[in-house]
Amino acid sequence: FLIKLDSKGNILFRQSRLGFNGRSFSCLKFRTMHENQNELLKVYLDKNPLEIEYYDKYHKYNDDPRITNIGKLLRKFSLDEFPQLINVLKSEMSLIGPRPYLNSETDKLKDNQKIILKVKPGITGLWQVSGRSNISFEDRIKMDIWYIQNWTLWIDVIIFFKTFKVLLFRTGAK
Numbered sequence: 001f002l003i004k005l006d007s008k009g010n011i012l013f014r015q016s017r018l019g020f021n022g023r024s025f026s027c028l029k030f031r032t033m034h035e036n037q038n039e040l041l042k043v044y045l046d047k048n049p050l051e052i053e054y055y056d057k058y059h060k061y062n063d064d065p066r067i068t069n070i071g072k073l074l075r076k077f078s079l080d081e082f083p084q085l086i087n088v089l090k091s092e093m094s095l096i097g098p099r100p101y102l103n104s105e106t107d108k109l110k111d112n113q114k115i116i117l118k119v120k121p122g123i124t125g126l127w128q129v130s131g132r133s134n135i136s137f138e139d140r141i142k143m144d145i146w147y148i149q150n151w152t153l154w155i156d157v158i159i160f161f162k163t164f165k166v167l168l169f170r171t172g173a174k
Helices: 002-006 037-047 050-058 069-076 084-089 103-116 137-149 153-169
Strands: 012-018 024-030 094-096 122-124
Touching (some): 122 153
16 A cells, blocks of 8 residues: 555566576565656666666665655565565475576576576575675675575574564665
């Protein structure tokens, strides 16, 4: 209801992501951006060219103008990802694992996609409990590979409980 009140558009946002064995799936989230996000981003980047460099490193913007007021709140507490439970029920994702990568990021994964795409992506994972927005894209890939190569049920239990701490204190959230 608040999403609809805050801005025009659908409540749910669907985006094609890379899943198990490199198959694409429609990843669900609550919509946190304005409908005219491309125009807003273009104006912002024209005024803030250093943000392009920041995005290349972190795959995020410092002060993203596309995010709605309610979207900022949803993202702060990671509530925008709640609909991904539907992806888990559809067996496209797991609760814990590497974050689902965008289809356009395959070239940045390079040879690492052989490892990363051999498991289902997760709603939460090592990256989320280790700094989130403060971690570079390259380090995120390294963390995902480490997680996959060293996976144990105990690691998942630790990540699960650390997720609540990160959500409570909003560590690394933007």
